[in-house]
Structures are given as structure tokens and as C-alpha cells.
Amino acid sequence: MTAIDVQNLTKRYGDDVYAVDDVSFQVREGEVFGFLGPNGAGKSTTIDVLMDYVRPTAGSASVLGYDAQDSASEVHDRVGILPDGYSLYDRLTGREHVEFANDLKGADDDPEALLDRVGILDAADRTAGGYSKGMTQRLALAMALVGDPDVLVLDEPSSGLDPEGIRDLRAIARDHAADGGTVFFSSHVLSQVEAVCDRVAILDDGRLVTVDTIDGLRDAVGTGATVTVTVDHPPRDLTVDDVPGLVDVTVTDDAVVGTCVEPTAKLAFVDRVRDAGCTVLDIGIDDPSLEELFAAYTHRDVGETRREVEA
Numbered sequence: 001m002t003a004i005d006v007q008n009l010t011k012r013y014g015d016d017v018y019a020v021d022d023v024s025f026q027v028r029e030g031e032v033f034g035f036l037g038p039n040g041a042g043k044s045t046t047i048d049v050l051m052d053y054v055r056p057t058a059g060s061a062s063v064l065g066y067d068a069q070d071s072a073s074e075v076h077d078r079v080g081i082l083p084d085g086y087s088l089y090d091r092l093t094g095r096e097h098v099e100f101a102n103d104l105k106g107a108d109d110d111p112e113a114l115l116d117r118v119g120i121l122d123a124a125d126r127t128a129g130g131y132s133k134g135m136t137q138r139l140a141l142a143m144a145l146v147g148d149p150d151v152l153v154l155d156e157p158s159s160g161l162d163p164e165g166i167r168d169l170r171a172i173a174r175d176h177a178a179d180g181g182t183v184f185f186s187s188h189v190l191s192q193v194e195a196v197c198d199r200v201a202i203l204d205d206g207r208l209v210t211v212d213t214i215d216g217l218r219d220a221v222g223t224g225a226t227v228t229v230t231v232d233h234p235p236r237d238l239t240v241d242d243v244p245g246l247v248d249v250t251v252t253d254d255a256v257v258g259t260c261v262e263p264t265a266k267l268a269f270v271d272r273v274r275d276a277g278c279t280v281l282d283i284g285i286d287d288p289s290l291e292e293l294f295a296a297y298t299h300r301d302v303g304e305t306r307r308e309v310e311a
């Protein structure tokens, strides 16, 4: 079944700011779906429409078959949201925040179990005013998990988290999907999306650029994997011209490097190096990073993409 269905969604502010421009995509139940785009791409606006925080100019959005506008309370009952830049109540403790979320959701979850799951059980009875940025984010994630929602919407969830927090977040997202739930993971941090998502939508300047698996994106861009075969000595008679999908072969004193635009070319390439009398000492494969794919799709250079990612 479709968990999230966005059809021809447009949100315009004033006469000429198209925050989201004719965007359509579907998220399947049980998948971790990455929603990727640079700052200002329209990610939060799309989420705001899903939650009926803003009304679309045109098009529609639904969650688990419920129209985001007409059935907002049914949507809210089934969605746990970690909003971008969530503000806590300084004078309430972590435990009280989870109890508050329980009240809002009509749930009866054990605050300690949830706080433990996000790694801040030891701060359960401290007031949130003294929480660090990472702890704040962890608490907001615990609140999103209240009531075991069918759909988890995470807007820039790794913001403020340390590496351990990021690992915990990924595990929570994957567990949620493994249990049949759906995760909508919006981020401008490409590596986060790559590590956890089944499929990715790329949004740029309000428009949907593509929706695909990470492997599908790689195939479509066709930038290929770099295969480095470390050898005992340079090959004497290397014949590679007839290997389909193998391009740009270079030979150094201790390695033969080829770009494979077809997965099957990798093994064939290594075989040919062996056939040329070399002993293969090591094989390294570097797939193009999501950063490079993103740059290719949005027609930016990788340096520009990196600057946006780091912003």
C-alpha cells in the first residue's frame, strides 16, 4: 500500500516564490524514503503540507489514504513527526515531554523505555532547558516515536547529533521500517540518506529532479565505479577493449585502474588483468558518492554540492 502520495503539489508564496513546484511522488509502506535537497529546495514545505501546517496552492497530498487537508486529524494520529528545529519547553523534564506527547497522541507509552531507546534515559528527570542540541534532538525523536506511529516523518533528523547519535538514529529508522512502518527521511546531508534509505527523491529549487534507489541513481548517471586492481608487476599484454562496460583503463607500476559502467565489467576486468600474467594482490572498488550523483542531477559541480552540504 502507498504510505505517502503527493500529486502535482505546488506551494507558491506571493506571486513568484515557488517553494514547491508541481511535485509528484509516492512512498511505499515499509520503506525508508530519503527526501534530499539543498537548503531552500522545498523539503520542509512539502512536510508542512503533509501535516496540514500549510495549505497547497495546487495539487494534493495524502498519508495512508487520508487526504492531508480533509483528514488532518487522521493523518496526525498515524504520523510521528520530528520537525526541523523543534523547540522544547525549558522547564519540563525529558520524562514530562514524553508524557505530554502521550497525552497529545492518546498513547500510554513508557517514557523510560522511549528515553532509553534514544539514549537519554540518564537525563529523564533533568529539565530540557539544560539539554544540549544533540539531547534536544534525541528527545524530539523520542516524542515522534510515541504511540508507535505508522509513518515517521523526520526533518533534518541528524542535526546536532554526534556520530553515536547518528548511528542510533539510523538503527531506529531501519527498525521502524523492518517492523512494517514507513520512514520519510528529509535531509540535505547526503551521506545520512545514502546510509539508511531504500529510495531517494531529489528535490532542487522546488522541483522534483528524480526518484530512484541509490543504485538506480548510479546506473542512470552512468558515472561508473572505479576498480583498482593492485598487482605484483605491470601487465605485459593487457586486452580490455572488448570488455563491455569497461572504460578509461590506466596502468601504473603496481596497479591497473578501470572505470566500470556495467556491474558485470568488474569481474571481467580483474580476469583480464590476471590473464595478462599479473598476480592480483588487492581489489578496491569505489562507487560514485551520492554527492557526485546529486551534483550530476542538479547540474552543480561537486565543490558547490559539498559547500551546500556543509552549510
Ligand SMILES: Nc1ncnc2c1ncn2[C@@H]1O[C@H](COP(=O)(O)OP(=O)(O)OP(=O)(O)O)[C@@H](O)[C@H]1O
Pocket: 013, 017, 018, 019, 020, 037, 038, 039, 040, 041, 042, 043, 044, 045, 046, 084, 188
Ligand atoms: N512562509 C514563507 N514565506 C515565503 N517564502 C517561504 C516561506 N516558507 C518557505 N519559503 C520559501 O520556500 C522555499 C523552500 O523552503 P523550504 O523551507 O521548504 O526548503 P527546505 O528544502 O526545507 O530548506 P532547508 O533545508 O533550508 O530547511 C525557500 O525559498 C523559502 O525561502
